[in-house]
Amino acid sequence: MTVKIVTDSLSDITSDIAEGLGITIVPLTVIFGRESFLDRVTMSTDEFYDRLIHGTVWPTTTQPAPAAFAEVLTELAKETDEILVVTVSSKLSGTYQSALSAKGMVEKKCRIEVIDALTVAMGLGLIVISAAKAAQKGANLDKLIELVRQATTRSHFIAYFDTLKYLAKGGRIGKASALLGSVISVKPMLTVKDGEMAPLTRMRSLAAGMDYLYNFVAGISNIEELAVEHTTTPDEADRLVERLGSVFPKERIYRSTVSPVLGTYGGPGAMALTVLEAAAK
Amino acid sequence: MKKVDTIGGRDLREMFAAATDWLEKSAPDIDALNVFPVPDGDCGTNMLLTMRSVIDEAYRAPDNSASAVAQAIARGALMGARGNSGVILSQIWRGLAQDLEGKESVNGSDLADALVQASIMAYKGLSNPVEGTILTVIKDVASAAQAQAVSGNSDLLSVMEATVSAASESVANTPSLLPVLREAGVVDAGGQGLYTILEGALHYLKGEIEQMQFRRPQIIVSDIRTAKLPVMVTEEEEPYGYCTEFMLKGQEFDPEKIRQRLVKKGESLIVVGDGSTVRIHIHTLDPGNIIRYATSLGTLHQVSIRNMDEQHQDYLEMQKARMPAVDTAIVAVVAGDGLCDVFTSLGVTAIVPGGQTMNPSTKELLQAVELVASDKVIILPNNKNIVLTAEQVQSLTDKQVKVVPTETVPRGIAALLAFDYEADLETNAEIMEKAKSVVKTIEITRAIRSAQLDGLKIRKKQVIGLLDGDLLAAGNNAIDVLNKILAKLDLKKTEIITIYYGADAESAEAEQVCNSLREQYPHLQVEVVRGGQPHYDYIVSVE
Numbered sequence: 001m002t003v004k005i006v007t008d009s010l011s012d013i014t015s016d017i018a019e020g021l022g023i024t025i026v027p028l029t030v031i032f033g034r035e036s037f038l039d040r041v042t043m044s045t046d047e048f049y050d051r052l053i054h055g056t057v058w059p060t061t062t063q064p065a066p067a068a069f070a071e072v073l074t075e076l077a078k079e080t081d082e083i084l085v086v087t088v089s090s091k092l093s094g095t096y097q098s099a100l101s102a103k104g105m106v107e108k109k110c111r112i113e114v115i116d117a118l119t120v121a122m123g124l125g126l127i128v129i130s131a132a133k134a135a136q137k138g139a140n141l142d143k144l145i146e147l148v149r150q151a152t153t154r155s156h157f158i159a160y161f162d163t164l165k166y167l168a169k170g171g172r173i174g175k176a177s178a179l180l181g182s183v184i185s186v187k188p189m190l191t192v193k194d195g196e197m198a199p200l201t202r203m204r205s206l207a208a209g210m211d212y213l214y215n216f217v218a219g220i221s222n223i224e225e226l227a228v229e230h231t232t233t234p235d236e237a238d239r240l241v242e243r244l245g246s247v248f249p250k251e252r253i254y255r256s257t258v259s260p261v262l263g264t265y266g267g268p269g270a271m272a273l274t275v276l277e278a279a280a281k
Numbered sequence: 282m283k284k285v286d287t288i289g290g291r292d293l294r295e296m297f298a299a300a301t302d303w304l305e306k307s308a309p310d311i312d313a314l315n316v317f318p319v320p321d322g323d324c325g326t327n328m329l330l331t332m333r334s335v336i337d338e339a340y341r342a343p344d345n346s347a348s349a350v351a352q353a354i355a356r357g358a359l360m361g362a363r364g365n366s367g368v369i370l371s372q373i374w375r376g377l378a379q380d381l382e383g384k385e386s387v388n389g390s391d392l393a394d395a396l397v398q399a400s401i402m403a404y405k406g407l408s409n410p411v412e413g414t415i416l417t418v419i420k421d422v423a424s425a426a427q428a429q430a431v432s433g434n435s436d437l438l439s440v441m442e443a444t445v446s447a448a449s450e451s452v453a454n455t456p457s458l459l460p461v462l463r464e465a466g467v468v469d470a471g472g473q474g475l476y477t478i479l480e481g482a483l484h485y486l487k488g489e490i491e492q493m494q495f496r497r498p499q500i501i502v503s504d505i506r507t508a509k510l511p512v513m514v515t516e517e518e519e520p521y522g523y524c525t526e527f528m529l530k531g532q533e534f535d536p537e538k539i540r541q542r543l544v545k546k547g548e549s550l551i552v553v554g555d556g557s558t559v560r561i562h563i564h565t566l567d568p569g570n571i572i573r574y575a576t577s578l579g580t581l582h583q584v585s586i587r588n589m590d591e592q593h594q595d596y597l598e599m600q601k602a603r604m605p606a607v608d609t610a611i612v613a614v615v616a617g618d619g620l621c622d623v624f625t626s627l628g629v630t631a632i633v634p635g636g637q638t639m640n641p642s643t644k645e646l647l648q649a650v651e652l653v654a655s656d657k658v659i660i661l662p663n664n665k666n667i668v669l670t671a672e673q674v675q676s677l678t679d680k681q682v683k684v685v686p687t688e689t690v691p692r693g694i695a696a697l698l699a700f701d702y703e704a705d706l707e708t709n710a711e712i713m714e715k716a717k718s719v720v721k722t723i724e725i726t727r728a729i730r731s732a733q734l735d736g737l738k739i740r741k742k743q744v745i746g747l748l749d750g751d752l753l754a755a756g757n758n759a760i761d762v763l764n765k766i767l768a769k770l771d772l773k774k775t776e777i778i779t780i781y782y783g784a785d786a787e788s789a790e791a792e793q794v795c796n797s798l799r800e801q802y803p804h805l806q807v808e809v810v811r812g813g814q815p816h817y818d819y820i821v822s823v824e
Contacts, residue, residue, distance in 0.1 A: 033442075062496065066495070097495050168502040183627075184623055184810055198702065207776060
């Protein structure tokens, strides 16, 4: 039986890709005042960013309830006896905790493993995609666990921010607060380190930021997967993909939009790049 | 969505209990926010202990009216208050209880009124109220609650939502009111604690008890510019003394009289209570004196005397663990307060004052290198006459020192910006050297004497301009000279021009310069920053 793969909506995996690879996505929730929406399900990214920029209410977010995971797991347990759940970093969201407690709520006998990917966005997405591909080829759960653990060490995530205001306001800034408060205008570049947002460097302009991302990819020789995503600047992200076409097949680059829940912290103008390095042969 | 119009005593108690649970999750994070010498290295814990006493007492309320529960809450807070923030919190609940007296239940406008009273009581307890603390937060909360109560949506839930959102903003704003917070780059711990309590209460009202289990309160991060301090002078350690607190029981106390008696005996004095029970909190160098006086008035309970110098050490350790693990320090030579701010805001570790006409000595640079708490140091000389001096340092210290030969201030800024938090010393030196070389520097100053130089005829005091150290233009005013130089540059690939205006330049003129550049070169991003540097009216970075 094929192992079923489950992740959360912070993986930024689009519904097309999820369908194609048999990935089940459990959405987080984004809340505007008294209205709450399921991430990417009952609120589209376009709608979200429009409200984020033009609305007056500051959104907040919340992880899926354990029951939401339990429902998905119970359903999947009817078709398989092995399920792998890979979640966003437990240091950025309580999603991992929810998934863990849902494990015990599934009645049917089914082996369920929950792994904290210690990363976010397409950093998480590419790990999940890599696992789903292996599952389709028949890898069993033990093998997949090993693969995911391994992949977390090969994943490089870099985010370009137009502003850190949203990240700071959402309380997720962690050690990246070192990049706050510049007197001259700068564009912070962040990464994820030990599951938390961490400072990388800063750029004076968007163009310099894009150069940095391009050069980073160009410096890696053995790339398994590559992803580019944006919050509100699809054209800039597309241009980056075009450029990256000279170092990696363009059609293989995953192109996504940052989910509303993550966009709450990324804010307008943010972009992210993820490289999943190939495993050493 | 649902509306909650009123709650009775039972709900009030459960709401406080939920708020306490919520605070418990955050207490260690709140402890870590503390800034010395702001008192009590464990503000979160103190507030939590105070709240626990509140809950214990709340269950002993004689009946389930809102009034009875609120009185019990106030009593519990006074009995169990710990630390500065705990005592102020107890005043807040006391004010709340006063206003709810006789009320069977609480609605939106009752809550708003009670918060106003709470705010008044909070200020009353202190001999010297400081803004930018929990006091400001309760004050802002109270006025937001009042505004909400007279608006269309005055149900309890709406009022509570308004208070939480006001608390969040007020906490985020605390560093702009209290310099010590701004320097440390944190928000006020007590304010954060109050915000967390209110947020927990809101979760309860919304019926989110279930979800709270899996979530954590977030510490508010201010986006107000922090001035982390790269200090040059070794600071004298000042003793902080003892944090002394206790409860005094007896008869016919006059808290005001006690306060007057103690006010000169120490710092952060709080005296709250009534005729039979008074809680006292003070930071003093001589706790014996305070205790002796208090024993003459009544009996002492819950006496706690803590050495704050020890707390300070613990605090320093904790702060260290929270900063990014940068093991490379950066020492920069900078003149002008504005430019010092720029370098500081970009995370420089130490600044050696100096520049064009005040070249620092090797010894001064060496001192700075030895002073920073890292074994790996990068020096940014920021002037071509200082590069050699800086290089001397390498052979005089056991530390690993790299000099990135930044010839000008803009190049120093470009190098500092490019610092990579994940890279080692060698790599950073390379990255920074590469980054500095793409920047062109224009300096505008006045000729100190008449001269004929590089084919230019210059009158004394005429405005002159240099490009990367070479005299290139002379003219009647800064705009004129700057334009002459920019005309010689290929600006097609340029993106950003940053103008740092000096101590003797006017900000209005700087804006004028900036506007004229924006008009002429619409594709450029032009930024004006006060540099405050001597001699050079303008230092311009072209990158």
